[in-house]
């Protein structure tokens with residue numbers, strides 16, 4: 001809406017997406033890479049890179065807010081909706097959360113309902129190009145309505161759970177709810 005502010009409180013706009021992560025950028029081998037989805041689901045799946053790329057995709061433009069106070073506006077992410085993955089594996093009624101795990105060991109987690117929002121993507125492209133490896137290629141989670149530590153790069157597995165498992169930064173003092181509009185930075 002026109003009269004709603006575009007920038008969450010305490011944020012400033014930057015033009016280029018910075019590169020920010022713990023650890024190393026992982027090597028990618030399309031022959032060996034897979035995405036595993038399991039836990040509280042009726043149909044656990046292991047998808048190859050080609051299978052992921054063959055799923056219905058969308059381009060969704062959203063803003064990206066890091067807890068360290070920078071925001072990159074108008075990111076045109078190219079990928080598949082998280083809801084597409086959920087439809088494939090059919091989470092049970094008990095699955096109220098999901099943990100997302102990455103090459104290198106980074107994790108984050110979110111309520112299932114938040115992940116099913118239409119702007120939540122598993123993305124392989126940004127602004128008309130394939131993601132650069134340092135920005136998460138081949139696959140990164142994008143959760144525009146949360147601080148960017150929820151937008152895990154190099155996703156390799158998704159586990160649906162009954163209880164929420166704390167992610168990497170969430171276990172180190174950062175807010176688990178991570179809503180930039182309510183400035184939920186620290187727990």
Ligand SMILES: Nc1nc2c(c(=O)[nH]1)N[C@H]1C(S)=C(S)[C@@H](COP(=O)(O)O)O[C@H]1N2
Nearest residue numbers: 018019020021022066102106135148152153
């Ligand atoms: N695997 C992994 N994903 C991650 C991180 C990380 O350390 N490891 N850092 C998060 C944080 S804190 C931010 S701000 C964004 C930064 O994304 P960018 O490097 O593409 O700008 O990635 C998020 N995803």
Ligand SMILES: [Mo]
Nearest residue numbers: 066067148149
């Ligand atoms: Mo961040």
